[in-house]
Amino acid sequence: MEERQKFNGTGQGRIFKSPFLEMFTKTSHIIAMCTDIPIIITFLCLGVHFFPMPVWHIIGLYVIGMLSWSLVEYALHRWIFHFINESKWSKRFHYVVHGVHHEYPRDEERLFMPPLPTLIYAAMFFGMFYIFLGHYTFYFMAGFTNGYSIYAFMHWAIHAFTPPKRLAFLWKHHNMHHYRTQEKAFGVSSTFWDHIFRTLPPEK
Numbered sequence: 148m149e150e151r152q153k154f155n156g157t158g159q160g161r162i163f164k165s166p167f168l169e170m171f172t173k174t175s176h177i178i179a180m181c182t183d184i185p186i187i188i189t190f191l192c193l194g195v196h197f198f199p200m201p202v203w204h205i206i207g208l209y210v211i212g213m214l215s216w217s218l219v220e221y222a223l224h225r226w227i228f229h230f231i232n233e234s235k236w237s238k239r240f241h242y243v244v245h246g247v248h249h250e251y252p253r254d255e256e257r258l259f260m261p262p263l264p265t266l267i268y269a270a271m272f273f274g275m276f277y278i279f280l281g282h283y284t285f286y287f288m289a290g291f292t293n294g295y296s297i298y299a300f301m302h303w304a305i306h307a308f309t310p311p312k313r314l315a316f317l318w319k320h321h322n323m324h325h326y327r328t329q330e331k332a333f334g335v336s337s338t339f340w341d342h343i344f345r346t347l348p349p350e351k
Contacts, residue, residue: 159254160247171263173256176303182262183296186269187289194285208283209290216294219272221340225333252325258303298336305335323348 163169194205228245231237238246248257260268269292276291277284301317310318317338324332331348334341341347 158251159256160251162243162247171261174259174261175256176259176300178262179259179265179296179299182265183292183299186266187292187296190285190289190292194282194289198282198285200286205286208286209293212287212290212292213294213297214290215287216291216298217334217337218340219291220295220298220335220337221333221344224335225344225346229329229333249325249329253306255303255307258306259299294336301336320348 161169162172191205191209224245229241231241231246248254251257269288272291273284273288276287280287302321305318305321317336320332320338320341321335328348331346332338332341333346338347
């Protein structure tokens, strides 16, 4: 029964034995929205309050940050989430961050990153970007988080709903990654970087 559920994408995997810890590995689109929107607003408010600048500069940094997410999305998915070797820690890391989703891709409670790791990742990216961008990072990170949020909701929609005609190619692209060729089709919200890095799945 379990193997059948994995093949069909139904069911739910278990990451921790502890029910308390397991609870923090699950979330919903409502909680994701209540996490992402305050992060975006906080970055914008901090930027405007402490480092005011012309509105067109703010918009430019925001849009650049939003578009930059697509490259990070591709890189994380290809080189971090799918990194695995024969070591025990590598297999465990892979299962926790991504493998459980591949086993049960229709588990709606694990289609979004839970709030705690979302905040940790946001702090990490902010620190890295601040080294190079300084105070511009506040506006950049607001757009970057917005880009992540678009990706997250697109990922949820792909697994949960029938595709609209204009976006059917994205549904097909991501499902090829899940059900046909896991070493291809790493983009979720866009196929652009799969074109650039030549990781498009076979057309047939």
